[in-house]
Amino acid sequence: MWWAAQQAGFGLLQVRESRRLARGAQPLDLDARLRHVTSVVRVPGDLAGVLTDVVRGLEGVEGHYVYPSNDLHFTVLNLDAARAPVADRLRAAGGAVARTPGFGVVLAGLGVSRSSVYARAYDTTGALWRLRGRLATATGCRPPLPLRLLGFVNLVRFARPDVGDLAGGLEPLQRVPLGVLEVTAVQIVCTDKVLSLAETVVLKTVPLT
Numbered sequence: 001m002w003w004a005a006q007q008a009g010f011g012l013l014q015v016r017e018s019r020r021l022a023r024g025a026q027p028l029d030l031d032a033r034l035r036h037v038t039s040v041v042r043v044p045g046d047l048a049g050v051l052t053d054v055v056r057g058l059e060g061v062e063g064h065y066v067y068p069s070n071d072l073h074f075t076v077l078n079l080d081a082a083r084a085p086v087a088d089r090l091r092a093a094g095g096a097v098a099r100t101p102g103f104g105v106v107l108a109g110l111g112v113s114r115s116s117v118y119a120r121a122y123d124t125t126g127a128l129w130r131l132r133g134r135l136a137t138a139t140g141c142r143p144p145l146p147l148r149l150l151g152f153v154n155l156v157r158f159a160r161p162d163v164g165d166l167a168g169g170l171e172p173l174q175r176v177p178l179g180v181l182e183v184t185a186v187q188i189v190c191t192d193k194v195l196s197l198a199e200t201v202v203l204k205t206v207p208l209t
Contacts, residue, residue: 002124002129003124006122010111013111013113013150014112018112025158025161027158027159027160028194030065030193030194034192035190035192036193037078038077038079038188039097041105041181041186042185042187043074043153043181047178048069049069051072051153051155051178054110054178055117055156058117058156060164061156063160064163065156066156067156068197074121074151074152074181076131078141079093079141082139082140083140090204093139095138097131097134097186098206098208100208100209103128103183104124104180104182105122105123105124107119107122107153108176108178110170111174112167116158117167118154119152120150121150127183128151131186157193185205187204187205188202188205189202190203
């Protein structure tokens, strides 16, 4: 059930984003000094290396922002929407995460949005859905329903509007198996748009039970 629902969700998202992309990509502005408080799961070294090797071989990727393997992650829940002080958000989020058992996420296939190329992360047991629900209840940050269901590991952020050569080569990779990510901890961070090493402060690391 979970797999089928997420396949349908990624398919609908791909149709919508492809239409937007036809009007031009949304380039990344690395000069914007926006800061975000968010909760993330890091991709471990071996699996991160597989993902970066895949995208570095894509035609047309030169000149775009390719995530360093050490920065690869998927977002559990963005915590910016809450009005509470950061310390209160940390306390609430940490308590919600700490009650969660570890789980696995399947990475399979590349997708494209108006701003990025990403690996699709499948929550095959509903564990990520439930974790997001606990965090949303604890912090008051509630993601839209479709995004609560899906996981994304951004691999490339576009640096210019014309990305037809890059996006056109992704179709054969929409179903390629990439690996399984074992989720054993969640980090709560203050960071920039791409979770860069230089601009990221780890506020709390919460091991899963």
